[in-house]
Amino acid sequence: MIDIKRIAREQLAVQGGAALSLRAIARELGIVSSAMYRYVPSRDELLTMLIEDAYNSLGDAAAAADETCERADLVGRWKAVGTAVRDWAVASPSEYALLYGSPVPGYAAPPERTVAPGSRVTLLLVGLVDAAESAYDGPNPPVPPTVRADLDGIREGLGVRADDDLLARAILAWTALFGLVSFELFGQFAGGVHDHAAHFDHQLDRLALLIGLSGPANMSV
Amino acid sequence: MIDIKRIAREQLAVQGGAALSLRAIARELGIVSSAMYRYVPSRDELLTMLIEDAYNSLGDAAAAADETCERADLVGRWKAVGTAVRDWAVASPSEYALLYGSPVPGYAAPPERTVAPGSRVTLLLVGLVDAAESAYDGPNPPVPPTVRADLDGIREGLGVRADDDLLARAILAWTALFGLVSFELFGQFAGGVHDHAAHFDHQLDRLALLIGLSGPANMSV
DNA sequence: CTGGCCTTGAGAGCACTGCTCACTAAAGTG
Protein backbone atom coordinates (compact mmCIF):
# COMPACT_ATOMS: atom_id res chain seq x y z
CA MET A 1 0.00 0.00 0.00
CA ILE A 2 1.65 3.09 -1.29
CA ASP A 3 -1.46 4.89 -0.11
CA ILE A 4 0.14 5.00 3.30
CA LYS A 5 2.87 7.30 2.10
CA ARG A 6 0.40 9.45 0.22
CA ILE A 7 -1.81 9.94 3.24
CA ALA A 8 1.24 10.38 5.43
CA ARG A 9 2.34 13.23 3.19
CA GLU A 10 -1.10 14.80 3.41
CA GLN A 11 -1.05 14.54 7.16
CA LEU A 12 2.47 15.90 7.19
CA ALA A 13 1.31 18.94 5.28
CA VAL A 14 -1.37 19.93 7.73
CA GLN A 15 0.20 19.17 11.07
CA GLY A 16 3.93 18.80 10.63
CA GLY A 17 6.41 16.02 11.02
CA ALA A 18 6.57 15.34 14.74
CA ALA A 19 2.82 14.83 14.89
CA LEU A 20 2.77 12.17 12.19
CA SER A 21 0.33 9.57 13.48
CA LEU A 22 0.04 5.99 12.30
CA ARG A 23 -3.39 5.75 13.89
CA ALA A 24 -4.65 8.74 11.94
CA ILE A 25 -3.32 7.26 8.71
CA ALA A 26 -4.99 3.97 9.55
CA ARG A 27 -8.24 5.76 10.28
CA GLU A 28 -8.06 7.55 6.95
CA LEU A 29 -7.44 4.21 5.30
CA GLY A 30 -10.44 2.66 7.04
CA ILE A 31 -8.19 0.21 8.76
CA VAL A 32 -7.38 -0.62 12.34
CA SER A 33 -4.17 0.85 13.66
CA SER A 34 -2.37 -2.40 14.31
CA ALA A 35 -2.79 -3.42 10.69
CA MET A 36 -0.41 -0.62 9.75
CA TYR A 37 2.46 -2.65 11.10
CA ARG A 38 1.97 -5.14 8.27
CA TYR A 39 3.26 -2.51 5.89
CA VAL A 40 5.39 -0.22 7.99
CA PRO A 41 7.87 -1.44 10.59
CA SER A 42 7.43 1.61 12.77
CA ARG A 43 6.57 5.25 12.77
CA ASP A 44 10.25 6.17 12.62
CA GLU A 45 10.75 3.97 9.59
CA LEU A 46 7.87 5.70 7.85
CA LEU A 47 9.46 9.02 8.71
CA THR A 48 12.74 7.86 7.21
CA MET A 49 10.99 6.79 4.02
CA LEU A 50 9.29 10.16 3.77
CA ILE A 51 12.63 11.90 4.26
CA GLU A 52 14.25 9.83 1.53
CA ASP A 53 11.39 10.60 -0.81
CA ALA A 54 11.52 14.28 0.04
CA TYR A 55 15.26 14.52 -0.60
CA ASN A 56 14.82 12.75 -3.91
CA SER A 57 11.89 14.91 -4.85
CA LEU A 58 13.91 18.01 -4.11
CA GLY A 59 16.89 16.59 -5.94
CA ASP A 60 14.75 15.81 -8.96
CA ALA A 61 13.31 19.31 -9.01
CA ALA A 62 16.74 20.88 -8.78
CA ALA A 63 18.22 18.61 -11.44
CA ALA A 64 15.29 19.20 -13.77
CA ALA A 65 15.67 22.95 -13.41
CA ASP A 66 19.36 22.65 -14.11
CA GLU A 67 18.70 20.65 -17.26
CA THR A 68 16.66 23.43 -18.81
CA CYS A 69 19.69 25.71 -18.97
CA GLU A 70 22.58 26.02 -21.33
CA ARG A 71 25.46 24.17 -19.72
CA ALA A 72 27.70 27.20 -20.04
CA ASP A 73 25.17 29.60 -18.54
CA LEU A 74 26.35 29.24 -14.98
CA VAL A 75 24.41 32.17 -13.61
CA GLY A 76 21.27 30.87 -15.25
CA ARG A 77 21.86 27.42 -13.79
CA TRP A 78 22.60 28.77 -10.32
CA LYS A 79 19.44 30.80 -10.33
CA ALA A 80 17.38 28.01 -11.82
CA VAL A 81 18.52 25.56 -9.19
CA GLY A 82 18.11 28.04 -6.38
CA THR A 83 14.65 28.98 -7.56
CA ALA A 84 13.73 25.33 -7.90
CA VAL A 85 14.80 24.70 -4.33
CA ARG A 86 12.71 27.56 -3.06
CA ASP A 87 9.73 26.65 -5.23
CA TRP A 88 9.86 23.10 -3.99
CA ALA A 89 10.10 24.31 -0.41
CA VAL A 90 7.13 26.66 -0.59
CA ALA A 91 5.13 23.97 -2.36
CA SER A 92 5.86 21.40 0.35
CA PRO A 93 6.87 23.34 3.43
CA SER A 94 6.40 20.50 5.87
CA GLU A 95 8.63 18.23 3.85
CA TYR A 96 11.23 20.98 3.71
CA ALA A 97 10.94 21.36 7.48
CA LEU A 98 11.48 17.65 7.78
CA LEU A 99 14.76 17.93 5.91
CA TYR A 100 16.16 21.27 7.00
CA GLY A 101 14.26 22.13 10.15
CA SER A 102 14.80 21.06 13.69
CA PRO A 103 14.99 17.31 14.06
CA VAL A 104 11.92 15.40 15.18
CA PRO A 105 12.25 14.65 18.91
CA GLY A 106 13.21 11.10 19.69
CA TYR A 107 14.02 10.44 16.08
CA ALA A 108 17.35 10.50 14.35
CA ALA A 109 17.47 9.86 10.62
CA PRO A 110 19.81 6.98 9.82
CA PRO A 111 22.72 8.63 7.97
CA GLU A 112 23.32 5.66 5.70
CA ARG A 113 19.94 6.28 4.13
CA THR A 114 19.65 10.03 4.10
CA VAL A 115 23.06 11.53 3.36
CA ALA A 116 23.21 10.19 -0.19
CA PRO A 117 19.85 11.57 -1.37
CA GLY A 118 20.46 14.60 0.80
CA SER A 119 23.69 15.43 -0.98
CA ARG A 120 22.18 15.64 -4.43
CA VAL A 121 21.41 19.34 -4.38
CA THR A 122 24.69 20.10 -2.71
CA LEU A 123 26.59 18.16 -5.35
CA LEU A 124 24.70 19.94 -8.07
CA LEU A 125 25.56 23.36 -6.70
CA VAL A 126 29.13 22.41 -6.02
CA GLY A 127 29.58 21.05 -9.51
CA LEU A 128 28.22 24.30 -10.80
CA VAL A 129 30.71 26.34 -8.85
CA ASP A 130 33.49 24.07 -9.89
CA ALA A 131 32.73 24.63 -13.53
CA ALA A 132 33.21 28.35 -13.07
CA GLU A 133 36.24 30.43 -13.74
CA SER A 134 35.33 32.59 -10.79
CA ALA A 135 34.95 36.22 -11.76
CA TYR A 136 35.03 37.27 -8.13
CA ASP A 137 37.73 39.86 -7.64
CA GLY A 138 36.75 41.07 -4.20
CA PRO A 139 38.73 40.58 -1.02
CA ASN A 140 39.17 37.29 0.76
CA PRO A 141 39.98 36.98 4.43
CA PRO A 142 42.89 34.73 5.36
CA VAL A 143 41.93 31.09 5.81
CA PRO A 144 43.03 29.63 9.15
CA PRO A 145 44.77 26.23 9.12
CA THR A 146 41.93 24.18 10.59
CA VAL A 147 39.48 25.65 8.13
CA ARG A 148 41.98 24.93 5.38
CA ALA A 149 42.08 21.32 6.53
CA ASP A 150 38.31 21.06 6.45
CA LEU A 151 38.21 22.59 3.00
CA ASP A 152 40.81 20.06 1.83
CA GLY A 153 38.60 17.26 3.08
CA ILE A 154 35.53 18.70 1.41
CA ARG A 155 37.40 19.25 -1.86
CA GLU A 156 38.54 15.66 -1.83
CA GLY A 157 35.22 14.24 -0.70
CA LEU A 158 33.34 16.09 -3.43
CA GLY A 159 36.02 15.70 -6.06
CA VAL A 160 36.27 19.31 -7.05
CA ARG A 161 39.21 21.53 -7.78
CA ALA A 162 38.06 24.93 -6.53
CA ASP A 163 40.62 26.76 -4.41
CA ASP A 164 40.08 27.49 -0.74
CA ASP A 165 38.56 30.90 -1.24
CA LEU A 166 36.14 29.85 -3.92
CA LEU A 167 35.17 26.78 -1.98
CA ALA A 168 34.56 28.75 1.18
CA ARG A 169 32.49 31.30 -0.69
CA ALA A 170 30.51 28.50 -2.32
CA ILE A 171 29.76 26.99 1.09
CA LEU A 172 28.66 30.37 2.32
CA ALA A 173 26.40 30.85 -0.69
CA TRP A 174 24.94 27.38 -0.30
CA THR A 175 24.29 28.03 3.39
CA ALA A 176 22.80 31.43 2.68
CA LEU A 177 20.50 29.96 0.05
CA PHE A 178 18.98 27.53 2.50
CA GLY A 179 19.05 30.17 5.21
CA LEU A 180 16.88 32.37 3.05
CA VAL A 181 14.42 29.58 2.40
CA SER A 182 14.33 28.60 6.06
CA PHE A 183 13.80 32.16 7.24
CA GLU A 184 10.95 32.56 4.79
CA LEU A 185 9.26 29.30 5.68
CA PHE A 186 9.81 29.51 9.40
CA GLY A 187 8.46 33.01 9.60
CA GLN A 188 11.60 34.96 10.43
CA PHE A 189 10.99 37.37 7.57
CA ALA A 190 7.40 37.91 8.64
CA GLY A 191 6.42 41.53 8.48
CA GLY A 192 9.52 42.68 6.67
CA VAL A 193 9.62 40.86 3.39
CA HIS A 194 6.40 40.50 1.45
CA ASP A 195 7.41 39.60 -2.08
CA HIS A 196 9.44 36.61 -1.02
CA ALA A 197 9.99 35.38 -4.53
CA ALA A 198 11.46 38.64 -5.74
CA HIS A 199 13.56 39.06 -2.64
CA PHE A 200 14.91 35.55 -2.94
CA ASP A 201 15.67 36.07 -6.61
CA HIS A 202 17.50 39.27 -5.81
CA GLN A 203 19.60 37.66 -3.11
CA LEU A 204 20.35 34.86 -5.56
CA ASP A 205 21.88 37.52 -7.78
CA ARG A 206 24.02 38.73 -4.91
CA LEU A 207 25.15 35.21 -4.13
CA ALA A 208 26.02 34.62 -7.77
CA LEU A 209 28.31 37.60 -7.48
CA LEU A 210 29.80 36.25 -4.30
CA ILE A 211 30.64 32.97 -5.93
CA GLY A 212 31.87 34.79 -8.96
CA LEU A 213 29.53 33.14 -11.43
CA SER A 214 28.81 36.54 -12.86
CA GLY A 215 30.92 39.63 -12.94
CA PRO A 216 29.54 43.12 -12.49
CA ALA A 217 29.11 43.22 -16.24
CA ASN A 218 26.87 40.33 -17.22
CA MET A 219 24.17 40.70 -14.64
CA SER A 220 20.65 39.41 -14.96
CA VAL A 221 17.89 41.94 -14.50
CA MET B 1 7.07 27.44 41.05
CA ILE B 2 9.76 28.51 38.69
CA ASP B 3 11.07 24.98 38.98
CA ILE B 4 8.62 24.10 36.24
CA LYS B 5 10.48 26.15 33.70
CA ARG B 6 13.82 24.84 34.90
CA ILE B 7 12.76 21.22 34.53
CA ALA B 8 11.03 22.05 31.27
CA ARG B 9 14.32 23.37 29.94
CA GLU B 10 16.09 20.23 31.07
CA GLN B 11 13.51 18.10 29.37
CA LEU B 12 13.75 20.29 26.31
CA ALA B 13 17.46 19.71 26.16
CA VAL B 14 17.26 15.95 26.06
CA GLN B 15 14.23 15.33 23.88
CA GLY B 16 13.38 18.46 21.95
CA GLY B 17 10.53 20.89 21.87
CA ALA B 18 7.65 18.98 20.37
CA ALA B 19 7.98 16.27 23.00
CA LEU B 20 7.72 18.62 25.93
CA SER B 21 5.50 16.83 28.41
CA LEU B 22 3.65 18.38 31.31
CA ARG B 23 3.18 14.98 32.88
CA ALA B 24 6.89 14.28 32.81
CA ILE B 25 7.60 17.62 34.45
CA ALA B 26 4.99 16.88 37.08
CA ARG B 27 6.51 13.48 37.70
CA GLU B 28 9.93 15.04 38.12
CA LEU B 29 8.39 17.51 40.56
CA GLY B 30 6.80 14.71 42.54
CA ILE B 31 3.39 16.05 41.77
CA VAL B 32 0.32 14.79 40.01
CA SER B 33 -0.13 15.95 36.46
CA SER B 34 -3.31 17.90 36.96
CA ALA B 35 -1.65 20.05 39.60
CA MET B 36 0.49 21.53 36.84
CA TYR B 37 -2.48 23.47 35.61
CA ARG B 38 -2.42 25.56 38.77
CA TYR B 39 0.77 27.14 37.51
CA VAL B 40 0.66 26.77 33.76
CA PRO B 41 -2.45 27.41 31.67
CA SER B 42 -1.50 24.87 29.05
CA ARG B 43 1.39 23.16 27.39
CA ASP B 44 1.37 25.69 24.58
CA GLU B 45 1.55 28.53 27.08
CA LEU B 46 4.56 26.92 28.71
CA LEU B 47 6.13 26.59 25.28
CA THR B 48 5.52 30.26 24.64
CA MET B 49 7.12 31.20 27.94
CA LEU B 50 10.15 29.09 27.11
CA ILE B 51 10.40 30.76 23.71
CA GLU B 52 10.23 34.20 25.27
CA ASP B 53 12.91 33.27 27.76
CA ALA B 54 15.08 31.78 25.04
CA TYR B 55 14.82 34.86 22.85
CA ASN B 56 15.70 37.04 25.79
CA SER B 57 18.56 34.79 26.82
CA LEU B 58 19.94 34.96 23.29
CA GLY B 59 19.38 38.68 23.18
CA ASP B 60 21.18 39.15 26.47
CA ALA B 61 24.12 37.09 25.29
CA ALA B 62 24.38 39.04 22.06
CA ALA B 63 24.04 42.40 23.79
CA ALA B 64 26.61 41.47 26.42
CA ALA B 65 29.07 40.44 23.75
CA ASP B 66 28.46 43.68 21.95
CA GLU B 67 29.12 45.70 25.10
CA THR B 68 32.61 44.32 25.47
CA CYS B 69 33.72 46.00 22.25
CA GLU B 70 34.76 49.50 21.42
CA ARG B 71 31.73 51.19 19.92
CA ALA B 72 33.66 52.17 16.84
CA ASP B 73 35.10 48.71 16.25
CA LEU B 74 32.32 47.54 13.99
CA VAL B 75 34.07 44.43 12.76
CA GLY B 76 34.84 43.44 16.32
CA ARG B 77 31.25 43.99 17.34
CA TRP B 78 29.90 42.06 14.36
CA LYS B 79 32.13 39.14 15.13
CA ALA B 80 31.45 39.31 18.84
CA VAL B 81 27.71 39.28 18.31
CA GLY B 82 27.88 36.55 15.69
CA THR B 83 30.09 34.41 17.87
CA ALA B 84 27.81 34.98 20.84
CA VAL B 85 24.85 33.82 18.80
CA ARG B 86 26.65 30.66 17.78
CA ASP B 87 28.00 30.01 21.26
CA TRP B 88 24.56 30.39 22.73
CA ALA B 89 23.13 28.07 20.09
CA VAL B 90 25.65 25.28 20.62
CA ALA B 91 25.21 25.64 24.38
CA SER B 92 21.43 25.29 24.15
CA PRO B 93 20.69 23.63 20.83
CA SER B 94 17.13 22.64 21.66
CA GLU B 95 16.25 26.18 22.61
CA TYR B 96 17.80 27.39 19.38
CA ALA B 97 15.77 24.81 17.51
CA LEU B 98 12.68 26.10 19.26
CA LEU B 99 13.36 29.59 17.93
CA TYR B 100 14.84 29.01 14.49
CA GLY B 101 13.89 25.46 13.62
CA SER B 102 10.73 24.10 12.17
CA PRO B 103 7.67 25.10 14.16
CA VAL B 104 6.23 22.66 16.68
CA PRO B 105 3.23 20.88 15.13
CA GLY B 106 -0.09 22.17 16.29
CA TYR B 107 1.53 25.13 17.93
CA ALA B 108 1.96 28.63 16.62
CA ALA B 109 3.81 31.13 18.75
CA PRO B 110 1.64 34.19 19.42
CA PRO B 111 3.40 36.97 17.48
CA GLU B 112 2.50 39.67 20.00
CA ARG B 113 4.68 37.93 22.54
CA THR B 114 7.54 36.60 20.45
CA VAL B 115 8.38 39.15 17.78
CA ALA B 116 9.59 41.77 20.23
CA PRO B 117 12.10 39.59 22.10
CA GLY B 118 12.86 37.85 18.82
CA SER B 119 13.86 41.08 17.16
CA ARG B 120 16.52 41.99 19.67
CA VAL B 121 19.41 40.30 17.89
CA THR B 122 18.19 41.53 14.56
CA LEU B 123 17.98 45.08 15.83
CA LEU B 124 21.44 44.81 17.28
CA LEU B 125 22.93 43.64 14.00
CA VAL B 126 20.99 46.17 12.00
CA GLY B 127 22.09 48.99 14.24
CA LEU B 128 25.62 47.82 13.75
CA VAL B 129 25.33 47.90 10.01
CA ASP B 130 23.66 51.25 10.13
CA ALA B 131 26.56 52.74 12.04
CA ALA B 132 28.91 51.76 9.27
CA GLU B 133 30.18 53.81 6.43
CA SER B 134 30.14 50.76 4.25
CA ALA B 135 33.53 50.02 2.79
CA TYR B 136 32.01 47.57 0.32
CA ASP B 137 33.02 48.52 -3.18
CA GLY B 138 31.98 45.37 -4.97
CA PRO B 139 29.17 45.07 -7.49
CA ASN B 140 25.49 45.25 -6.63
CA PRO B 141 22.77 43.73 -8.75
CA PRO B 142 19.86 45.99 -9.67
CA VAL B 143 17.07 46.03 -7.08
CA PRO B 144 13.64 45.25 -8.53
CA PRO B 145 10.76 47.54 -7.55
CA THR B 146 8.93 45.12 -5.25
CA VAL B 147 12.14 44.38 -3.39
CA ARG B 148 12.77 48.09 -3.17
CA ALA B 149 9.34 48.50 -1.61
CA ASP B 150 10.05 45.82 0.95
CA LEU B 151 13.38 47.40 1.77
CA ASP B 152 11.66 50.74 2.24
CA GLY B 153 9.29 49.16 4.72
CA ILE B 154 12.11 47.48 6.60
CA ARG B 155 14.14 50.69 6.69
CA GLU B 156 11.19 52.53 8.14
CA GLY B 157 10.19 49.78 10.55
CA LEU B 158 13.69 49.52 11.91
CA GLY B 159 14.44 53.20 11.75
CA VAL B 160 17.70 52.97 9.88
CA ARG B 161 19.16 54.95 7.04
CA ALA B 162 21.16 52.36 5.10
CA ASP B 163 20.60 52.48 1.36
CA ASP B 164 18.95 49.65 -0.54
CA ASP B 165 22.16 47.84 -1.42
CA LEU B 166 23.61 47.96 2.07
CA LEU B 167 20.32 46.94 3.59
CA ALA B 168 19.94 44.02 1.23
CA ARG B 169 23.49 42.86 1.92
CA ALA B 170 22.87 43.17 5.64
CA ILE B 171 19.78 41.00 5.37
CA LEU B 172 21.77 38.48 3.40
CA ALA B 173 24.52 38.46 6.00
CA TRP B 174 22.02 38.14 8.84
CA THR B 175 20.33 35.25 7.06
CA ALA B 176 23.65 33.60 6.27
CA LEU B 177 24.73 33.89 9.90
CA PHE B 178 21.72 31.98 11.13
CA GLY B 179 21.97 29.66 8.17
CA LEU B 180 25.45 28.70 9.26
CA VAL B 181 24.33 28.06 12.81
CA SER B 182 21.32 26.07 11.68
CA PHE B 183 23.34 23.94 9.28
CA GLU B 184 25.81 23.18 12.04
CA LEU B 185 23.20 22.34 14.63
CA PHE B 186 20.89 20.43 12.34
CA GLY B 187 23.69 18.32 10.98
CA GLN B 188 23.90 19.58 7.42
CA PHE B 189 27.63 20.16 7.72
CA ALA B 190 28.19 16.69 9.14
CA GLY B 191 31.21 15.03 7.63
CA GLY B 192 32.50 18.10 5.89
CA VAL B 193 33.18 20.68 8.52
CA HIS B 194 34.86 19.56 11.71
CA ASP B 195 36.18 22.70 13.35
CA HIS B 196 32.84 24.42 13.34
CA ALA B 197 34.00 27.32 15.49
CA ALA B 198 36.86 28.19 13.17
CA HIS B 199 34.74 27.77 10.08
CA PHE B 200 32.01 29.96 11.50
CA ASP B 201 34.52 32.58 12.49
CA HIS B 202 35.99 32.56 9.02
CA GLN B 203 32.64 32.95 7.35
CA LEU B 204 31.91 35.77 9.76
CA ASP B 205 34.96 37.51 8.28
CA ARG B 206 33.57 37.02 4.81
CA LEU B 207 30.19 38.38 5.84
CA ALA B 208 31.86 41.40 7.42
CA LEU B 209 33.39 42.07 4.03
CA LEU B 210 30.03 41.63 2.36
CA ILE B 211 28.41 44.20 4.61
CA GLY B 212 31.42 46.42 4.22
CA LEU B 213 32.27 46.66 7.89
CA SER B 214 35.85 46.02 6.97
CA GLY B 215 37.70 46.80 3.83
CA PRO B 216 40.32 44.49 2.34
CA ALA B 217 42.83 46.44 4.40
CA ASN B 218 41.80 46.20 8.04
CA MET B 219 41.11 42.52 8.27
CA SER B 220 41.12 40.50 11.45
CA VAL B 221 43.39 37.50 11.50
C1' DC C 1 -11.86 -31.18 -3.69
C1' DT C 2 -9.47 -31.02 0.52
C1' DG C 3 -5.77 -29.68 3.81
C1' DG C 4 -2.41 -26.60 5.00
C1' DC C 5 -0.28 -22.19 4.72
C1' DC C 6 0.21 -17.43 4.34
C1' DT C 7 -1.65 -12.85 4.05
C1' DT C 8 -4.71 -9.39 5.77
C1' DG C 9 -6.90 -7.53 9.20
C1' DA C 10 -9.50 -7.16 13.92
C1' DG C 11 -9.44 -6.29 18.73
C1' DA C 12 -7.65 -6.10 23.24
C1' DG C 13 -4.24 -4.30 25.97
C1' DC C 14 -0.01 -1.57 27.89
C1' DA C 15 2.04 2.69 28.73
C1' DC C 16 2.18 7.18 27.40
C1' DT C 17 0.22 12.19 26.19
C1' DG C 18 -2.90 16.90 27.17
C1' DC C 19 -6.59 18.32 29.64
C1' DT C 20 -11.08 18.73 32.71
C1' DC C 21 -13.59 18.03 36.65
C1' DA C 22 -14.99 17.12 41.43
C1' DC C 23 -13.07 16.88 45.56
C1' DT C 24 -10.08 17.36 49.93
C1' DA C 25 -6.70 19.21 53.20
C1' DA C 26 -4.13 22.93 54.73
C1' DA C 27 -3.13 27.67 55.28
C1' DG C 28 -4.20 32.37 55.60
C1' DT C 29 -7.70 36.09 56.81
C1' DG C 30 -11.76 38.69 58.30
Place this chain on the structure above:
DNA sequence: CACTTTAGTGAGCAGTGCTCTCAAGGCCAG
Protein backbone atom coordinates in the same frame (compact mmCIF):
# COMPACT_ATOMS: atom_id res chain seq x y z
C1' DC D 1 -14.51 30.87 64.78
C1' DA D 2 -15.89 31.00 59.99
C1' DC D 3 -14.69 31.93 55.39
C1' DT D 4 -11.80 31.96 51.43
C1' DT D 5 -7.88 30.97 48.93
C1' DT D 6 -4.24 27.78 47.70
C1' DA D 7 -2.22 23.30 46.64
C1' DG D 8 -2.82 19.07 45.40
C1' DT D 9 -5.38 14.42 44.51
C1' DG D 10 -7.47 11.02 41.61
C1' DA D 11 -10.65 9.67 38.19
C1' DG D 12 -11.73 10.08 33.57
C1' DC D 13 -11.83 11.32 28.29
C1' DA D 14 -9.59 11.12 24.03
C1' DG D 15 -5.55 10.65 21.77
C1' DT D 16 -0.60 8.38 20.76
C1' DG D 17 3.01 4.07 19.45
C1' DC D 18 3.33 -0.57 19.72
C1' DT D 19 2.62 -5.83 20.85
C1' DC D 20 -0.01 -9.58 21.23
C1' DT D 21 -3.56 -13.19 20.05
C1' DC D 22 -6.90 -14.66 17.05
C1' DA D 23 -9.99 -15.07 13.04
C1' DA D 24 -11.32 -14.99 8.27
C1' DG D 25 -9.91 -15.36 3.17
C1' DG D 26 -7.04 -16.56 -0.81
C1' DC D 27 -3.84 -19.70 -2.86
C1' DC D 28 -1.53 -23.77 -4.04
C1' DA D 29 0.05 -28.76 -3.57
C1' DG D 30 -1.50 -33.22 -3.29
